Each structure stands twice: as C-alpha cells, then as structure tokens.
Amino acid sequence: MIDLIHDYWLYFLVGRYPDGPLGGLALTVLLASLALVLSLPLGLLLGLARISPWCALRWPVACLIQLVRGVPLLLVIFWAYFFLPSLTGHESGQFGTMLAALVAFDAIYLAEIVRAGVQAVPKGQFEAARSLGLGYVSTMRAIILPQALRHMLPSLVNQFVSTIKETSLGYIIGLSEVSFIASQINGLVLTKPVQVYFLLGLTYFILCFSLSRAAFWLERRQARILKAAA
C-alpha cells in the first residue's frame, strides 16, 4: 500500500496537471465548490419563489422542484450531456456538463433549504417589519433573509458534503475526478484493487467526515447563541 501511495499520490491529487488538464481530488473539490457557489443565487431565487405570496410564481416552482426531485441525478447529467451542446451551440466538455447538471440539481435542493430557513424565522419579525411600513421585498431583503441565512449555514455545509459525493458521478461521463483517476490507477497497477479502492474510500471519508463535523459544530454553536439571546 505504501508503494502505491508513493508512486501515485500526485496523480491521485491533481491528475496530469500541470502538463495536462487538472484532475483527481483537486478537480473534485473545485467542481463541488463551483457548483455550490453558482447554485446559491439560483437556489435562493427558487426558494423565495416557492414561498412567495403569488400563486403564479409559487405553483410552477413547486412543480419544477417535485419534477427534478423525482428523477435521479444521473439522468439529469445525461440530459445535460446530450442536450447542452444543442442549446448553447458548442461542445461543453465533461466539466461543463457536470457543472451544469450539479448547479441545476443543487439549486432545487437549496430551494428547500432556503424555504426551511425562512420559515424558521419567527412570524413576528415579518409582521413587525410590515407594520413599520416596509414592503414585502424589502422586508425579505433587510429583515428575514439575513436571519434565515444564518440558520441555513449548517445545512449549506451538509449540502457541500452531498455535492462532493455527487461529483463522483462524473466518472460515468469520463470526467477525470478522483474516482475516475482511482480507476485508472487500478487499471495501471492491476493487482491491487482492494488497496486502490480502499484508499479512494478513505480519501472521501476524511474529506466529508471533517466537513460534516464542522456542520455539526456550527449547528451546536448556533443553538448556543440562540439560547443566549432568548
């Protein structure tokens, strides 16, 4: 196992970079971070539309959320793979395809997180702002969202963990993220599948476990702050 790590650690971490495209664990983390950051504004808009007082906005978004949650992410990736080029007019490559699919999928899940966050803010806050003469939009922007976003922080970190796990599906469309690189290493070594896939699992575990611990810690801290404020 030591030999394996010694020979392939750099390939595992960054792929063929700097001589070739970035890959490996670095690509996994980059893809997950980009996907989460890009899907945040979209998820916020969808979440706000989902709880808006206007039916014409609320119903289509509710249907869209139900629709996307009903199909596996893998199918969303295939839709993106085959139809993104005809939509944009040029080849999007594996990275672009995966990013688009993840942003779309994550935005739907973030919308539910935003909804829960907003609904966790006491109703009195909303009523107080409205009776002070603020409109619906400015109440949301100035009073509700700043509080709701703070509630959402632990869920966002958990969503980041989910996104990291989801990037592994890039393997299926040949994106050279860490699972794909591990399989390539397995193909080169041939005799040590147990060690290769064990190390792959361990890598994901260390990454995701420390992040979910961080989310847990944030949650605890927030509960303490709320308790002190009450």
Added chain:
Amino acid sequence: MFDPQVLLSGDYRDWLLAGLQMSLLLMGMTLLLALPLACVVAMLRLAPSRLLNAVGMLYIELIRNVPLLAHFLFWYFAAPELLPQQWKEQLYAGNIEATSAVVALTLYTAAYMAEDIRSGIRAIPVQQFEAGRALGFSYLQTMRLCILPQALRLAAPPLLSQTLNLWQNTSIATVIGVAELMYQTQRVETASFRSVEAFAFASAAYLAISLLIAGVAFLLQKRLAR
C-alpha cells in the same frame, strides 16, 4: 422529430422493460435486506454499552461519508478478490454485477435508515421499555416485541423517503454494468440514436415510481396524523 413509436418496436421495448424490472428488483431486494440490518444498527446505537454504540456510530459515519459510486466500485472490483478461490468462482458463475450492487445498496441504505429507526425508537416512551422488562422479557425480547413494532410505525414516513432515495440510487448501478433501467436506456440510445425518446422514457419511468412512493408516504402520514 419526437416519435415514441420507436421505443415500442421489438427489441427496444423489451430492453427497456427488462431494465425497469431489474431496477425494481434491485430496490426490492435492497429493502428486504436493508431494513433488518438498519434495525440492528439502530439498536447498536442505543444499546447500553459504550463499545456497541461506537460500533454503530462507526458503521454509519464510514458508510455515509463515502459516495455510493465508490461503494459500487469497491464491492464490484475489490471485494471479490478477498474471497477464497472457490467462492469467487461461484460468484463469477452467477450474476456478480447484481450481487455486488445489492450488497453496496444494502449497506448504504441501511446506514441512512438506521438513523430514522433510531429516532423512532427514541420517540417511544421509556415506560414501554420498563414495562416490558418488568414483565420478565429480556432486553432483546422487549425490543423485538414491544418497542420495534411501535417504532417502525413512527419511522414509516422517513423510511419511505429513504426508499425514494434508494429508488434513484439504483440508477448508479449502471457503472458496474448491472442491466438496470439506466443501462438499458443508454443501450437503446446507442443502438437507435433516439436520445430524446430514450431519455424521456427513463425520466417518465423514474418519475412515475418516485411519485408513487411519495404518494404512499403522503397517505401514510395522513393516516398516522389522525
């Protein structure tokens, strides 16, 4: 243009239906095996022993923090190498893809269901447990006869939502070449060049079963709330 007739003709229809059947089979087998395992893990988490708690916790964290795809790769490419030669031959003689997929899905799903069952058990008043013990039942008997039947009813809605996740997760089995719906869809797509029709069929099939499960969960929730 969009022509669903293509899929109804001969081979394509048979492939897709066989795929749907395989996906449903994966889900059914996994459910059958994952539920008892999840009960065991939940009881480990609540057992009156630090060591057993730690074992349960370790299982859940180890499984949940690794993507399902990596589980599939491990159980298909690596795990069979650890078996004795004779077992390995037997495994390769059968449907090794489907076997590995069920193993991976079962371990993965059970780690999620265990937490739902644990919350179910914790929601049962502790007096129920004490009454069971006072009547002379052992720890395990009390769990099996008094606590679990009530806890599973309480945990049914979250367990159904895990079933929904399981249904979507079966699609990832395509990476190790299990001939389930996603795999057959790709096969039809490659053979017919009818991408839109093939993927529309797969989407409709996944969506229909998902909505069915969500519908059952909704009805159950209404009944339990009464």
